[in-house]
Amino acid sequence: MTSHPVDPPERESLGADRILKDIFLPTDRERIMQAMADTCAERGYADTTIDEILEKADVSAEVFAQNFEGKDDCAVAVVNMILAEGTAASSGAWSSDYSEQESVIVGFLALLEMFAARPSLAAVSYVQARYAMPPKAYLAYASGVTVLASMLDRMRAYASDENMVPALASRAALGSAGTLIRQAIVAGEAENLPKLLPDIIYGLLVPFLGQREALRSAERARELLKDGG
Amino acid sequence: MSTGTRSERARLLDALLEEMAAKGCRGVQVKKVMRRAGVADHDVGDQHSLLFAAFDRLIERLVACMKGRCVRAESWEEGVRLAIEALLQELARNPGMTQMAMRSFPALRPEAHVRYMELLKAFAPFLEEGRRVSGVEGELPAEVEMLAIGAAEAIILDAVLDERTAELPSLVPSILFSVLTPFLGPERASSAMRNAARAA
Numbered sequence: 001m002t003s004h005p006v007d008p009p010e011r012e013s014l015g016a017d018r019i020l021k022d023i024f025l026p027t028d029r030e031r032i033m034q035a036m037a038d039t040c041a042e043r044g045y046a047d048t049t050i051d052e053i054l055e056k057a058d059v060s061a062e063v064f065a066q067n068f069e070g071k072d073d074c075a076v077a078v079v080n081m082i083l084a085e086g087t088a089a090s091s092g093a094w095s096s097d098y099s100e101q102e103s104v105i106v107g108f109l110a111l112l113e114m115f116a117a118r119p120s121l122a123a124v125s126y127v128q129a130r131y132a133m134p135p136k137a138y139l140a141y142a143s144g145v146t147v148l149a150s151m152l153d154r155m156r157a158y159a160s161d162e163n164m165v166p167a168l169a170s171r172a173a174l175g176s177a178g179t180l181i182r183q184a185i186v187a188g189e190a191e192n193l194p195k196l197l198p199d200i201i202y203g204l205l206v207p208f209l210g211q212r213e214a215l216r217s218a219e220r221a222r223e224l225l226k227d228g229g
Numbered sequence: 230m231s232t233g234t235r236s237e238r239a240r241l242l243d244a245l246l247e248e249m250a251a252k253g254c255r256g257v258q259v260k261k262v263m264r265r266a267g268v269a270d271h272d273v274g275d276q277h278s279l280l281f282a283a284f285d286r287l288i289e290r291l292v293a294c295m296k297g298r299c300v301r302a303e304s305w306e307e308g309v310r311l312a313i314e315a316l317l318q319e320l321a322r323n324p325g326m327t328q329m330a331m332r333s334f335p336a337l338r339p340e341a342h343v344r345y346m347e348l349l350k351a352f353a354p355f356l357e358e359g360r361r362v363s364g365v366e367g368e369l370p371a372e373v374e375m376l377a378i379g380a381a382e383a384i385i386l387d388a389v390l391d392e393r394t395a396e397l398p399s400l401v402p403s404i405l406f407s408v409l410t411p412f413l414g415p416e417r418a419s420s421a422m423r424n425a426a427r428a429a
Contacts, residue, residue: 044338046255130386131345132336138390164419168384168400172407175383176376179349183375186339186346199370203380203411211414215368 029067031057033078034120036071041123045075045132072134079129079140082121086144089114100154101209101217105201105224107151108177112193112200115181119190126182148174155208169207176203197221241268245283250325253333254280254341277337281344284334287326288348294319295355305358306413306421310405310428312355313381317397317404320385324394331382331389349378359412373411380407402426 026034035056039048050071054064068074090107098106115122129141149170156162177200184193198218206214244266248257259276263269298315302308320327335345353374360366360373370376381404388397402422409418 042339044336044342046336047338127335127339127342131332131342159415161416161419164415166403166406166422168403169407169410171387172380172384172403175381175386176379176407176411179375179379179382180372183346183372186343199372199376202370202373203376207407207410207415207418210416211363211365215365218370 028057028059028063029077032059032064032067032074033081036074036078037118037120037124040075040078040128040132041120045128072136075129075133075137076140078121078124079133079137079144082125082129083140083144085121086111086114086125087147100158101205101213102220104152104155104204105197105217105221108200108204109194109197109221109224112181112197116191116193119185122181122185122190122193126178126185130178145171145174152204152208155205158213159208160210165207173204173207176200194225197225237266237268239286240266241279242283242286244268245279246287246326249280249283249334250323250329253329254337255333277340280334280337281341284330284341284344284348287330288351291316291319291348292351295352299355305362306409306417309355309359309408310401310421310425312352313404313408314398314401316352317385317401320389321395321397324389327389327394327397331386349375349382352378356408356412359409363412369411376411377408380404380411399429401429 032053035053036048039052039056043052048071050061050064053071053074054061057064064074068077089110093106093110094103095106115125125141125144129137133141152170152173155170156165159165180196180200180203181193184190184196198221201221202214202218205217209217241263244262245257245259248262257276257280259279295312295315299308299311302311330348331345335342356374356377359377360369363369384400384404384407385397388394388400402425405425406415406418406422409421413421
């Protein structure tokens with residue numbers, strides 16, 4: 001049987017601009033969400049208007065309406081995006097070679113580095129979603145906190161007596177970390193978030209491991225920062 | 230801007246706080262509140278400055294309430310417990326004021342959130358003695374007080390957002406554990422928590 005060479009089907013020419021758009025440039029939806037995050041961080045959610053978002057994202061009202069039902073819907077999408085990116089960052093840092101303590105350290109460092117690189121997402125996550133956004137956005141934020149708390153709860157197995165650690169200890173420990181982070185964001189120092197790692201690790205682990213082990217973990221976090229993370 | 234004599238200012242700020250608690254920060258009509266408080270109708274100027282001043286007054290009231298309670302304490306740990314009890318009872322007594330202080334006000338604008346962080350820092354002096362009591366003073370984080378305060382704030386805010394403000398006093402033992410643990414470690418904090426539960 002002879003085979004006949006077949007010309008490849010005619011293809012639309014892939015111009016450089018299309019390649020760049022597909023690979024490097026954010027979509028309209030992503031630009032709108034980033035504009036929402038930036039404006040919320042700057043003015044607060046209540047004072048953020050759709051007009052400002054449209055201008056910042058350089059999209060029309062029609063494009064906004066194609067992507068979101070309104071300001072609240074966009075806010076929820078931003079919070080969900082942050083949850084997804086935070087999960088990707090911390091799970092990307094994880095390795096099965098790490099102990100539970102090391103997993104907490106590298107996971108949190110990855111989160112802090114992500115927020116340091118994108119301060120408006122930090123402001124949305126730690127300030128706006130928690131205090132200022134509508135209920136659905138708050139619930140999305142709260143679901144992220146619940147997941148983190150359940151992961152931290154694994155540290156109960158290392159407590160000298162699991163029964164002495166109250167049920168709310170993980171939630172409280174995350175609150176201690178959140179307050180240091182929020183303090184830096186509000187002071188306009190989000191780029192320094194990774195430097196908080198040792199103190200945050202102490203606060204997260206001391207309810208479960210006790211002071212000596214928590215201080216050792218904080219020192220390990222300090223070394224990790226010196227080594228470049 | 231001038232708001233008259235000291236007593237006029239105090240009356241105005243108290244009335245503003247009541248209004249903020251009833252209507253949320255964005256619903257406040259300052260001129261109406263001034264008339265109700267019997268304060269002369271001066272040029273209001275920046276309304277937000279007045280709301281911030283009212284919030285500062287709330288911080289002063291809460292700190293005074295906590296200080297008044299913990300003068301009776303025989304130890305640092307007992308002082309922290311009494312201060313937390315005083316705070317939670319005060320917050321539970323006025324759910325509208327608590328919602329305003331912990332949600333409506335911080336959401337007002339970014340500058341309001343700076344003020345909210347000042348509210349949290351105002352509680353730090355109650356905890357500073359804990360460094361000496363800890364036995365590991367030189368090793369504790371520089372911001373150990375804010376770690377402890379943040380732990381308490383998370384539990385309280387969750388309850389407030391869940392509309393369980395009236396139940397706040399029942400959370401004293403859990404909050405006490407989380408506040409004391411960074412200074413004393415979980416074993417000593419757990420002992421204080423059990424004593425608090427028995428005392429309740």
